[in-house]
Structure formats: structure tokens, C-alpha cells
Amino acid sequence: MTPQNDPLRVALSMLTLVPGGMGGSETYARELVRGLAASSTVDATGFVAEIGAGFCAPLPEHVAHGVTGGHSTVDRVRTLAQAGLRGRALRQAMSGFDLVHVPFTAPVPKPPRGVPMVQTLFDVQHLDLPHLFSRAELLYRTRFYEGAARDAAAVVTISEFARQQIISQVGVDADRVFVAHLGVDADAFTPHLGEREPFVFYPARGWAHKNHPRLIEAVGLLRETRPDLRLVLTGGALDSLGPVPSWVDVRGLVPFDELRRLYRTASALVFPSLYEGFGLPPLEAMASGCPVAASTAGSLPEICGDAAVLFDPTDPADIARGALEAIARTQELQPLGLTRVGEFTWENCLRVHDDAYAAAVRTA
Template sequence: MTGAADGSPLRVAVSMLTLVRGGMGGSETYARALTEQLGSTDEVRAEAFVPESAAGFTTGIPEHAISKLRVGPSTRERLASMAVIAGRASSIRRQMASNDVVHYPFTVPAPRPNPSQASVQSLLDVQHLDLPHLFSRAELAYRSRFYEGFARRADAVVTISHFAKTRMVESLGLDPERIHVAHLGVDTEKYTPNFGSRENFVLYPARGWPHKNHARLIDAIGIARKSIPDLTLVLTGGGLDDLGSLPDWVDRRGLVEQSELYNLYRTAGALVFPSLYEGFGLPPLEAMASGCPVAASNAGSIPEIVGDAAVTFDPKDPDDIAAGIIAAIERRAELTQAGLVQVQKFTWSNCRDVHVQAYRAAVKEKQS
């Protein structure tokens, strides 16, 4: 491993062969930003590996698309792609063999590294252990094997909040010294704060996954409309058709272009974030960067991320969610200023630096 021995840049293979482009929520934002940042430091020389179905995903570093490898969103499709990767593991490992470290941003070690290479796993949360009733048996088995099993063997683990780290130590028995906390970041240059007028809607950008808590949010908006009669709700993200029939004051937009999301952040009366569980939770910070007041859940990592710059509420209580939304709208001027300060604490360059530390720690662990 020359990078660890002679002070030259560490060579890192960023293995993203389980990537389902457009179907993995905030983890995609994280992986794309990380590859961009790795291209901006002299401490590592990184290259990305993606399935053919996700070609063009990477920014900042060279990308290798593995031909004839296509990955779909269902557990069955993912297992099928794992079988393909396993069958071609030797040839893929040869393509990665010049690297000192293999990093798996999407958690699943596909394929496993060569015995001489250090390994780093990104494990963003252990939601499947904390909220198992939200997962199918197949998904629980998949995560038990590919998430938990490798977390105990990887030379270093990266996670994205102190909350997530604590849960990994408690639930998996991981050595806390092997877990590196890399808070995600916000590129504030891409967001323009709006200090002027805002429209009478609240925004929730989230996929239609059960833990995102859409049903209670819709109940809460119905309650809030008793105080703010014309209030509406805008939903963005994939999988929203699974929510079924919705009231006519809900605007279900689905997947939107980034430019449209920027505009929604700039014009919304408030961002509401009622998630039951997050390893991090980027939308509240993106809203803060846009000058948008935030009302957010007090569950999981969210209080760690929003600090005192948001109104927090009990996400299991629609009345409390409604009260939080109303308070955020009423406290707009105060929350806007607090949010602009809070978001400055979270940068992608800091996130990158923690990853570089994890790579070096993994090499050291491998050599010990």
C-alpha cells in the first residue's frame, strides 16, 4: 500500500455497484457530493465504480461503469444484481486492485475487497434495527447480511451523525474508535435566501417511505388549516403515489428538477420535516440556506442537525406537528436568521476531510 507507506496520496476505489440512480434519496446526494469533494484534495487519488445502469452519476473523479450490470430498486432486483457482481467479482477486483482502500458509500460490500486492501463502509443508520416493523422480512435479511455483517469486519466505518454512531455501538457492539462521524454538508452557494414575501404553503421533500410519516403530516395540516384556512401542502420526492388518495389541498408533485426544489425552498411559508427516523436529514439545512423557517421532528438525529434554529415537535402527535408548523410560520424572522447561522456548520469539505481520516485509519488498521 504505497499511499500509506511513502506519504503519496492514498488511492481509493469508491465502489458504488449497488446504486439505483434516482431511487436512493439522500444517500445519492451524499455519494455524489463526496466524489466531487474527493476530486478537490491532493490527499487521495480516487476513482468511482458504478453499474452500467447508473453511468454518468459521478462528478469530480474518474468513473468506471461496469458493463452489463443493471441494478433495480426492489430487494429481488438488488439480490439479482449481487449475484451478477459475485459472478464477476474477480474481474472487478482486478480493476480495483491498484487502490489502497475500497470504500462502499452505499453500505453493501460489492464486491468484497482484495485481502491486501483496506475497507471502509458507510453505514448511514441502523433504522432496520430500531424500526424493524417498517421493513419486509427480505429487506431485514438483506440488511442483516450486507450491512451488519460487514460493519463488524470493515477496517473503518463512516456514519453521518453522533446519534447514528451511538446506535451502532449500542445495537451492533461496534468499537466506537472505528466509527468516524462525517456530518453531511450544504453548498450554500447554490441556495439564495429569500427575506421577502413567502407563499401560504408548507413544503415536505421526502420519498414516500413509511418512516417519512406522511399520513400524520396530512392530519396535522388539516388541524393547522383551522388556524390558517388557506394553508396548503406541497410534497416532492419519489414513491408518493403509494400514499393513495389525498385531500385537494395537497399538491403531490413527485420527483422535481433541482431548480424547482430551489424555488420551493425560497417561496414556502415553512419547511416541515416530520420524519420518524433519520441518520442525518438534509432538507432542514437546505431550507435554512434558503431563508425558509423550519418545523422538524424531535426524533433520531434531527435535533442534532437543526440545533436551536428550528421549531421541534413530536412526530407521532398530529396536534403537536400542527402547532410546530404554525409556530415556525409565526417566528419566521427569528428562525430565518438562526437557520442561516446553523447551516454554516455543515460543509461538504468537512465531510470529505473526515472520510480522508477514515481512509488513513483503515489503512493503519489493516497494517496493524
């Protein structure tokens, strides 16, 4: 155990990391690495598969050679098997640390005996919306999400909504669950308060809970009185949407500069998700001066506060109403959004991790 005044030695176990394909969880991990690299209270080392080599810079990094990683389901199964075969060696490499933190939820491999674990669990969507998951995915999450949460000395999550679901659905003690709201690098987004272009914007992967079909129907309703209005979609897996109307611009994955331009020029961000453990895009839009209309589902009311128009995501007419109201209230929502964004910083997020680490070591 580290002497009381020395930095806490933390192993960041991230063998399931697949750079470029993990959305908000990857942004979180990058900012966590950056913050820990500058920390005077934590001495962290990253553990990654071969595909993740270089992710942890400037932290020290241990690459698990022979654990390849990858994007597909087959790749994930292979990663689990490879990590299992090398589990003994990996646990030996982690045994000298004060704790193991698993930022990507699944403890692969299982931490060494006697070393406390901190798990980041972003949400328990598979318990709230099980019909959206395959049997294999439900079994995976039952073992690696729920089982790990019950074993963890501390669980970090990203909203009070997610915390309450973890407590009630998984049965984790309330005093072991810490809320670390994600941050927004406001300097990366320049607010545009002038005239905006006639399109609404939705950056989201083509997953079922992202609710694209109802959004498309809602914009179709808006076009009855606003025929110039278009819908721009970005994100991965959008080919799953199938054929879309000609006024829907499906751009897929776009560079960050293009994402910033879309935030700065859209008439509104319309975010109709049926479930969010947090939801970064509404805050990124606010930082860009873009008015926001967002779903009442999950954490979104908690994150958006009074700086967005809320709507029922199951009702296309109400989605249309929310989008139209957000556009009409642009000048009112812009300053509210810029103020709201200032409440979400990576520094605050990191401070909660310090608390969770201290609690894990203290109670282990």
C-alpha cells in the same frame, strides 16, 4: 502499499448505485466524488454498474460490464448475482488499491483479501424500526449492513445519533466509527426573507417512516383557523399515500429549480419524520430563508440545533403546534437558520473521510 507521502489509492465501490433514485445518499456520493477529484491526498477510482456509467466524472471510472443495476427489488437481486459471478475479476481490479471505500453501504462484491474496507453506514433504521421492513430487506441489511460494519477497518456515518446506534446496536468499536456530517451547498440556495405564501412544504419519499399521514392530519387541524393554508408534498413513491384531501398538492419528483422555489416561498418546512440518520431538507430550507419545524426523532435535533422549532412526530396536534410556532417566529428563525447552515460544509465532510481512510490503512 503507497509510500508515506504519496496519495492514498482508494477504490470507490459503488455497484449498487442507481442514479436518480437514491436521495440524500446519492447527493453524498456526488459530493464525495467531487471532493476526492480535487484532493491531493487521495487518488480515487470509481467502480460502478452499467447503469451508473459516467457518475464518477471527473474521477477515473471502472464500469463493471455485465452488472446492469436497476431500481426494482428484482434489479437489485440481479445486480447481486451478476456482481457475484464477476466478483473474482472485480476483486482483481481492486487489488492494487490501498483501500476500498463502499459509499452505498453494501460491499458488492466483497473487497479483495488483505485490502482494508471503509464502509459508509448512514443509519441502522432496520434495527430501530424493524416493523417497517420486509423479512427479505431485514435479511439483506443484516448481511450487507451489519456484517460489513463489523468487518470494516473503519465506518463512516453521518451524525452522532447514527454513530451511537451503530456502536450500541451493531457492536462496532467506538474508535472505528467516524462522524462526517453532510454538507449543504449554500451557494445553490438563495435566501428569501420577504413575504411567504400560505403553504407548508414537505419534500420526502412516501416511505412509512416519513410519517405523511400524521402531517396531513396536522395541517387539517391548522386549517380550522387557517383555511387558506395548503400542504405541498414532493418526492418519489408518493402514490403510496392513496387519496388525499383537495388542499394537499402532491407533486412527486420535481426539478431542482422547482425545489428551490418551494423552499423560498413556503410559509414553513414541516419535517415530521420518525427516523433520520441526518436529514438534509431542514438545512436546505434554512439556506433558503424558510423557517423550519422538525421532529424530535433521530438525528434531527442534532442537525437543527436552535434554528428550528421541534415537535413530537407521533402527535398531530403537536406537529400543528410546531408548524404554527415556526411560522410565527419566521423573522427570528431565518438568521438562526442561515448561521446554522454555515456549520455544515462538504469540505468538513471530506476531512473526516481523510481521517477514516488514514485510520483504516494504519490499523489494517
